Amino acid sequence: GTTAGTEYTTAWLLEKSLSVDNLFVFAVIFGYFKVPRAYQHRVLFFGVIGALFFRGVFLTLGVAVVSRFTAILFVFAAILFYSTYKLLREEDDTFDPGNSFAVRLLRKVVPVRDEYAGAKFFVKEAGKRVATPLLAVVAAIEAADLIFAVDSVPAVLAVSDDAFIVYTSNAFAILGLRALYFMLSGLLDRFHYLNTGLAVILSFIGVKLILQASHKLISPAVPEIPSPISLAVIAVILATSVAFSLRLPPRGKGRGAADAEESPQDADSPGEPDPAPDTRDAGPDDPPSR
Known part of the structure; x- marks a missing residue:
């Protein structure tokens, strides 16, 4: 029906927009481990499979908790507001994939060699099975997805409490x-206003959660934000942030700075050349140098 279809579309677009942050983390992880491009597709395949499993677990627990304890929506709203604060502050959280919990745990369980062995996750060395860096990359990606689930699970539960809708929207995103x-x-580097747009979206969803919880716990007179309005707001904010990113230079870089970086003047460019210095010792009979 229309209601379920609108909720699904809203949840899918919300999760898709929040998942864009994952792409930046993927780039950082691939760069850190120097993953050859030929193997990146295989790594992301297993990363997606793991994400589908963990999201299913988190969303199932989330729906069960929300159905029994509606007040948890206030906690979810606080999580989204905190995420908004971090995005707007643009805190430089140095992400070190090599020191992530999942990678450190993997190294304790099985030895990890330094060289890749094609697309293999395990090889045998001196009769012992050891992991290749490719398995460490998958572990780092799964750990990053668990961190992003802290934002995405509360956000999607603000759109719908139907387990089928929230999981399928996550899965297809x-x-x-x-x-x-x-x-x-x-x-990716061109979408410099995307974090601002995501922060506005998260704060909007936080307000939606507070109104939703207040409507159920405090008074039915408290209005709720319908799903069609949520869908329109998310779409407009996302499109605006992308459009601003493509049309405007990053903050702190004016047009003049950008032009200076793109076309610096060198000494051999046309114009008025600097006069060559006269290195001769000027004597009383020498004409004055111009």
Whole structure:
């Protein structure tokens, strides 16, 4: 029906927009481990499979908790507001994939060699099975997705409490991440206003959660934000942030600075050349140098 279809579309667009942050983390992880491009597709495949499993667990627990304890929505709203604060502050959280909990745990369980062995996750050395860096990359990606689930699970539960809708919207948003990464891998740096747009979206969803919880716990007179309005707001904010990113230079870089970086003047460019210095010792009979 229309209601379920609108909720699904809203949840899918919300999760897809929040998943864009995953693409930046993918780029950092691939750069840190120096993953050859030929193996990145295989890594993302297993990363998506793991994300589908963990999201299913988190969303199932989330729906069960919300159905029994509506007040938890206030906690979810606080999480989203804190995420908004971090995005707007643009805190420089140095992400070190090599020191992530998942990678450190993997190294304790099985030895990890330094060299890749094609697309293999395990090889045998001196009769012992050891992991290749490719398995460490998958572990780092799964750990990053668990961190992003802290934002995405409360956000999608603000749209619907139907377990089928929230999981399928997450699943189809995640399934497109591989193709989206390879399509946008060379353009990620251009979306410099995307974090601001995501912060506005998260704060909007936080307000929606507070109104939703207040409507159920305090008074039915408290209005709720309908799903069609949520869908329109998310779409407009996302499109605006992308458009601003493509049309405007990053903050702190004016047009003049950008032009200076793109076309610096060198000494051999046309114009008035600097006069060569006269290195001769001027004597009383020498004409004055111009």
